[in-house]
Amino acid sequence: MYSNAYIFRYASIMVILVAAILTSVALVLKPYQEHNRRVEKISDILSAAGLEADASNAVEVYEQSIIEELAIDLSGEVVAIYKDGGLAQGEVRAFDIDVKVVMDEIAKGGKPLLPLFHMRAADNSEVFVIPVRGKGLWGPIWGNIALAPDYTTVIGVSFDHKGETPGLGAETNTTEFESQFLGKKILDESGNFTSIKVVKGGVANSSDVPLQHGVDAISGGTITSNGLSAMVEDCLKNYVPFIQKRKAL
Amino acid sequence: MSADTPKKEALFSAKNRRLLFNPLNKENPITVQVLGICSALAVTVKLEPAVVMAISVTLVTAFSNLSISLLRNTIPPRIRIIVQLVVIAMLVILVDEVLKAFYYDVSKQLSVFVGLIITNCIIMGRLEAFAMGNKPWPSFLDGIGNGVGYGWILIVVGLFREFFGSGTIWNFPVMEKLGVYNFGYKDNGLMILPPMALILVGVIIWIQRARNRELIEENK
């Protein structure tokens, strides 16, 4: 029979051995995994800005098309600028700001810095890409919204999610749904912030949401659609002071 | 370990070949032993994740069989199950880390189902039934055999679901190239939905048992 001491020794050696193997593998593979995550983030930004790239050339395309990465505070001041591969002002690189942390801090009443990507689109026009993040039915949803140089008109979006119901909520990241956002406005005629709403039953039939501030919801994916509306509004409204300042120039 | 038997058995003796090939059909883990369906069917919407899943499970089964078989005389019976789980979990984490590093897209599609390989009953089942009482090499073959037996069902289901559900094979647009859309053909959306995987496996079982009458269950 095996003594308790033997069992205990056996278990301890096993645990230490397994932990050592796993930790070393995790350390070796970590750079690759981080690279993948960066590429994914870059691809999302590029896709909102209407630039085509796949995993192999995403980094290259991004470096060619980025004009500057801005980190702005909630009052609309630019705190840090990153361009041409180095920090031109401030200490934060906007790309490294995690939108999830930003939204958590805003919910707690903190004053985090917001990332904004100023890029050159394929037709050489300028775009401003704003990353957004919120809650769907099952878990987080996130994406990017690209604005034209008038800071008002949406010229592209990309949304993504984890684990939404396939066929319903999951439709938020299909091109059909995303293309509805093109040409919608985030400011009304007098320049006040009016977010884009996802409208159930179709925006054309809605009496209280004007055509340029709404898109049609995905039928059946109500909660995901509501989550999406809330996400777009909650994230974009933080950028309003910045936008007003830029427009006043 | 090879010192155990005075006359050395050939690496691929008839007995070892049986270990390798029986699980493919007569002792198939999915259709006959009814093991490991849990983590399987949700990944068969497309061929690519199905193949990756099949390879991952085969590797984990083979190597957990091998390591438990090597350790089999030292494992205290009282903590047997937990030792097995730790070995399996370690291998699965390795697979998951490698997928995340080199096949990021597939790893995103598989999401939690990579983790669920841990509770795949095939692996625990083979460890208990085979590796605990056999030498490393036969255990390794047994693991490969069961992994592949599980894998080919996944791949067949994945092939049918992708072909009829999205009109592609390995993301290659077969249906479009054949031009059948011009005749009013539409992809069958039902194939993409989870229940169709179950029905397809049901049909595979039907065909297999119709050809192999001894597998038919008594009407109890």
Add this chain to the structure above:
Amino acid sequence: MQELVNIFVKSIFIENMIFAYFLGMCSYLAVSKTVKTSMGLGIAVIFVLGITVPIDFLINKYLLSEGALAWISPSWAELDLSFLSFIMFIAVIASMVQLVEMVVEKFSPALYNSLGIFLPLIAVNCAILGGSLFMQEREYETLAEATVFGLGSGVGWLLAIVAIAAIREKIRYSQIPAPLRGLGITFIITGLMGIAFMAFMGIEL
């Protein structure tokens, strides 16, 4: 509150562990021959999911996820142990099952007699580990959400296994093509039930 009701209903009907994700199929197929035993197993699953999902939630939140160790010392905020989550979750499940078994045996022999034999089966039931992994993947924010999700998934699982057991009890009197008998027809029925459950997808809350 509305959020919680939402998660509960969704995890029972729409994202049913069996019909949408095929989790826990092994015991689902093996134990669903009579309604009585499947009821016992179903209750055991609810029980264990209701305990392990919240525990794994706490482990994930305060030990494993990136920056989770910041409460011990700010210098540990950089650590990311999430690669250990599989092994931690399965260890928690295995030990919880053992613990529950011992507690139930000591304090309620009657319950142990009806539930006890199923408990060891549950440690390797994919639905249990699946519950914890989905909880991690979907990033539930509060303990209450995680608990409700665990319980809801368990109830959904019970519903599915009791329903199939009832059908299998009746189907014994049907003339099924010989090769389909038993396993084959069970798969196909489960598929059809899954299609029926998809009707819940349009549900609005």
